[in-house]
Amino acid sequence: MIMKSIIKTLAFSLLVLTSSGCAKINATALGENSTTEIFVVSPKELTQKDVIKINLPRIRPKNLAIVDPTGQWFIIQSAESNILMMPQKDFMQIKLLKLPIRNTTGFTWIGGKKTEQVIFKESGEYRVYLADNLETEAENTFTFSTYITVK
Secondary structure (H helix, E strand, O other), X not given: OHHHHHHHHHHHXXXXXXXXXXXXXXXOOOOOOOOOOOOXXXXXXXXXXXXXXXXXXOOOXXXXXXXXXXXOXXXXXXXXXXXXXXXXXXXXXXXXXXXXXXXXXXXXXXXXXXXXXXXXXXXEEEEEEEEOOOOOOHHHOOEEEEEEEEO
16 A cells, blocks of 8 residues: 555656656747747637647657547657658657648548548647557647647
């Protein structure tokens, strides 16, 4: 019982330390060459003419997916699934990722078959999701997540 309590305390301490490290932010304004050390997606409301800007923290999960308003997952970057918008080493180093709403594609599985489709086909709320493991619950992997609305 004591060992279980010690493990829980250590796990919580590690979580607090990890979380506080992710919240560090550089004082520069969010812009084209941002050096923000946290995960920021802007703007939060977009139209088909807009571009999503995803500010990526220095320490980040290795995979990127977007979930559409119906719950359909679109993988954009996943070395495990061999879905790469850029080489993995480049993805882990970029600071700002820009995705045009009109024609950004991702891979999804329909009837067990991997297919590439335009992601932002309809209006609604989309989830931008970075995770080390896209195939597990968020609480079981290193993640960043936020929502945007496409009108």
